[in-house]
Amino acid sequence: MSLRNIAIVYKKELTEALRDRRTLISTIVVPLLAFPVMTIGFGGAMFSLMNKAEKEIPKVIVLGGGDSPRVVADLKKLEGLQFVDTPANWKDRIVNKEVGVAVQIPDGFEANLAQQKSDTVKIYKYENEIKSEFAANNVEKAFKKYSESIVKDRLAAKNLPTSVLSPFAIKQENVAPPEKVSGAAIGGFLGYIVILLCFQGAMTPAIDLSAGEKERGTMETILSSPISRMHLVLGKFFLVLTAAITTAALAVTSMAVSFFVTQKFHAFSSAGASNSGSFQLHVTAGAIFSIFLMALPLAVMFSAGLLTIALFAKSHKEAQSYITPLVFVVIIPAVAAMLPGVELTPKLALVPILNVSLLLKDLIAGTYHWNSIAIIFLSTCAYAAVALFLAIKMFQRESVLFRS
């Protein structure tokens, strides 16, 4: 084995890759920008939309209530709502988003309340339409407040304290350490991202270095040089592996930075407000190191596998048509690991991709089951070795290299 020859090929492929726009975009630009765009861009857009919807004064129609003037008058005193006349086609106006909600006050509402008879106030809304939902929430809140005040009055009339209604309080408290909380929340997602981007990062260079080389007519040139085909494929493989790992590493870095920035922004914008429900990202350096250690054999498997498949194709386009469907083969097990309740079992520990995905979830949460780690690492190494062996064999098959 000549490391010198492998290094020569690797260095040359690296020089070319750094000059290839497609490779640079898929390996560096996409992973760096995907998360800021997703979290800051998409999140920011959502935030501003919600803000706008919150600030906009929703229009409300009151249906009925002629015999309950006090309730209607109190309702109309509510701030942040604009009351409009009752048109005949009020349902259409809600559907057309001209009006937020319509409130149906039942007949004899006040009289019924006085006699302590139960009634139902109906709020008609456009479900999942953001402005209508806000209006419905505001109106409901107002009626709940009104309902509570009536309860209070009734209790007072009977000389009973309000604690009659809530004899004791219930409080949930977290005892898990912060990294386990983070792990449970984002562990699956982080693992999914690392796996998917390892694959995606390997895709473009794997195609460029095999089918691309055939298409450009440089395959015959390199095959006429004294380098052995095994050294040639290993040099190429290491470049694809570098791209896979770089993509995943950049993606994780970019995700951490985006998360940190969003959190700072959130903390800043909600300063002084209640801190309940705020979530701290807590992933230890050890966990990050273990993630990459476990993802390494998977990246080897992807790189070698993609090189093997892409080499079979005659052109960039043909290789893409073979590889694009494979993205689903990677996404499905990676997503399956994110599903709640899917846990690592001895059988699942042998299923490629899914096993690493499940393990990454545990590692991020700081849980180390050494038996599973050993089984998954070794089995993935075995799959990777098979993939690399196939890639080397493929580079020695004339029918593949000179497929016409």
Added chain:
Amino acid sequence: MIEARGLSKRFHDKKRGEIRAVDNVSFTCQPGRIYGLLGANGAGKTTTLRMLATILEPTDGTAIVCGHDVVEQPEKVRANVGFLSTATSLYPRLTAQELVEYFGRLNGLDEATLKKRVDAIFSRLDMNGFRDRLCDKLSTGMKQKTSIARTLVHDPPVMIFDEPTNGLDIMSARTITAFIRECRDNGKTVIFSTHIMSEVEKLCDTIGIIHDGKLLTEGTLAQLRDQHHEQVLEEIFVKVVAPHFVHAEAH
């Protein structure tokens, strides 16, 4: 020196079954001489030369190139061979110099020797004006020169040219033919394939006519003229190939 001994290559095609691309071909090419392999498209020229350059492995037979067996020691054979064809393109994202250096390193040259060799070749081929330009941005003529520099960087004693002028304009083709002559004059063993009669007449010391994978005849131009009682090479070619062509058609 090149010595082909019963070289054969069979392919399997799903529709047509077994194809004998090259069938028991034997010939010898001497140093300081140009051997021309003349044949129509699909005659087996490219497959023969690819086997000599160890890009393809023979199904039967073998060849000895500079004392090394193409089947047993393919890497040693390639270290002694410069292979050029219109199919051997250049890496578009490397500069002319990077490309030549890459092949020099793959041929085992150390950095000091490589630098000297590259400087000498670039000066001789008048390539210094574009040594730092990406191959993608080179003109056809510049690409030809870079390809020549690539085949020469390790100073191989054997040169294999597979239809090197195919699709080139006259000036680029002349650069190549001049280079082939120069190789012969420098004592290299040269084999080259073509279907262009005039190139063979101008360049070759020995001519082999190949058809349907078989080497039908070989000799110097004078010998072929004597044997077939024709002066023009094209007529000789037709006379040699026609009976086999009719035979193949009848099949």
